[in-house]
Amino acid sequence: MDKHQLSETDICDKFITPALVKAGWRSMYQVYREFPLRAGRVVVRGSKAQRDKTTVLRADYALFYKADIPIATIEAKDNQHAMGAGMAQAIQYADLLTVPFSFSSNGDGFVFRDATLATGVLEQNISLDEFPSPETLWALYCAWKGWTPEVSRIVAQDYAPSKTPRYYQLNAINRTVEAIANGQNRVLLVMATGTGKTFTAFQIIWRLWKSGAKKRILFLADRNILIDQTMVNDFRPFKGAMAKLSPNAKGIERVDAQGQKFIEEVELAVNKTTKQVDKSYEIYLSLYQAVSGADEDRNIYKQFSPDFFDLIIVDECHRGSASEDSAWREILTYFNTATQVGLTATPKANDAGQSNADYFGEPLYTYSLKQGIDDGYLAPYKVIRVDLDKDAFGWRPTAGMTDKHGQPIEDRIYTVADMNRKLVLEARDEAVAARITEYLKGTDRYAKTIVFCEDIDHAARMRQALSNANADICQTQPKYVVQITGDNAEGKRELDDFIDPEKTYPVIATTSRLMSTGVDAQTCKLIVLDQNIQSMTLFKQIIGRGTRLREDLGKTWFTLLDFKRATELFADPAFDGDPEQVFTPGPNDPIVPPEPPEGGPGGPSTPDDPFDPPPGPLGPLAPGEPPPRKYVLGNNVTVAVARERVQYLSADGKLITDSLRDYTRINLTRRYDSLDKFLQAWNDAERKAVLLAELESQGVLFEALADEMGHKDLDAFDLLLHVAWHLPLQSRRERARRAKQRAAFERYGPVARRVIDALLDKYADEGIASIESDDVLKVQPFSHIGSPAELVRSFGGRPQYLAALRDVEQALYNPTAPPSTPA
Structure with missing residues (x-):
């Protein structure tokens, strides 16, 4: 057998895989061929998107000591390469999987790189028969980590049978389990929205629970629907040992094998009548606000002893746990002996120095928005920035001008920062609604859309303006546009349907803060920014509403329609895709414009939704101070689009300015x-x-x-x-017309000449890629002329057909070049 004649696949099949099997690696769950690392960045091109195949990354081999616990990578090359030619790639793959062992092979043997230096040599050549066994590498790995036998036992606990985790999920899960096994009691994981925090939490809990390291677990989240969805989806394997720490549950609508819809209920741990907790379960899921509050009856957690739980997972931990006197922090402090893991996409800090990191410690693992887009696991975006004339150039009232309510308007220039805070232009609402509608009509009128408004009052006006702009649909489908804000009980009931990919309505949701975080809008394709946004954290949270990929449902990218220049934050040095800590007002801090809270100092409107309080003054007010005025002007002030610009992500992930x-x-x-x-x-x-x-x-x-x-x-x-x-x-048509006049084509027979004419016509309609396709002769109009084989024979054979195709391209692009000579 001449190895030099074998392909890379043959080298793998005939030499590398047998060497692994001989060393004791069991291919069923220890050896993964073509292990996926990066799915390939999705690139938006105009109104379409496709994966950049050059950014797809797969390891020829990923070796696992046990299922989902990676330990080494191998890069294979054909035998025309040196044995170590693949080492750079093997190291890259090992770095992504955070493992110390990497190998390169061309079938003659292996170059073995041991970053633990356990053997005293970084790289060495070994024969095919000397490949180390799983037990050998695992022992080296454990010694390098300095693990005790007990830590090794916990870390080696199997994952729950499920989908294969992505590389960054493996890293987050394995690092967390390792840290907790080593006695670390506070852990912070930072993972961008849409990268699978709940699945990651599930596997962490499963492995610690199954190993016996943690026996009673509490999972805290901040949306009812998130708890219920988690229980019936990712956490389903816990059924029987798991319950919701609440006397109420809405359940989740599902579809059975026959296609019939039904409500799947979740098990409850609280008696509806007595409000007493059943403490026989091992895993509890709860809303923060369902177990805490000013009302002592709602402090359900106090029915447990402080040492009842030994593991608490805190989802969206940036929300309130950074403030020492918050109700949520109270729960964590009560169970302070438990190991606590915080999950967030956006860690925060206030100027008093309080932050998630102060409580949980620095992030154990970070996977950013930029990494997710670069790897192809998050949807990219394009930006349409729309500047309205009154926003861009300002507006000043005429002398003595009053608004619709008879209020004299303060004489000054009102700018974009004043719109919908100090000044309401109803014509502006109509202009924004018209542009949103125009975009949807030009793309997909049923694309899920979130419109972020300045406050609840603005969200209500935008709902009306959008309903009028889409009257042809809203006349019979009033839920085409809905307002989903903290004060609107009817609208909040529509939230579940809005985020359900199988529900057509609602299509457009107007909101302010309620939907900025914690809302899994998987198919959201349009995010409208009509809100003054100064906080990088809030900006990233809003962007996160669109970043989920659902290729099966046609969601591969999304659009940001920006009316407030909020996307200028992309150019901020702080926006590099990595989470950062930014100022968030503490409980006693004044709120500084222009980023006031939506509802001022008022408390939560409902137990389930504390982040969208009812309308109120902008910021804290002194006793007796009147609320700030909003001047309201009707259509006597016109508003128009002054300029518009489309921006895309470049190849290096930066917004093209x-x-x-x-x-x-x-x-x-x-x-x-x-x-x-x-x-x-x-x-x-x-x-x-x-x-x-x-x-x-x-x-x-x-x-x-x-x-x-x-x-x-x-x-x-x-x-x-x-x-x-x-x-x-x-134009392509002009190029095709000139090419047809070329005398060189007269030497071809009648059938071949018809094929050439059809190729030029197809080029004129579709471009050069269409006629270079191997399948072009299978489609119309070629299929009407003859079969592909017959058409190729009309040129004398495939070489002659390809020569004629080169003639066509020369005629199109270089008409003075001599024609090809058929073989």
């Missing part, structure tokens, strides 16, 4: 410093579509560029020539 023309020119001329070099590369490319795909992966957004220039009938080639080197534009 230049025009797409400038951005494309800079990128292209950086790669090709002259027109001649670009033309040479274009002419040398065997397939133009491959070169275009490469340019797209580097950030050239052809469809978006064509949209910006208003020329959708242009070839990508012409777009680039015009933008980068100012050459005149030609």
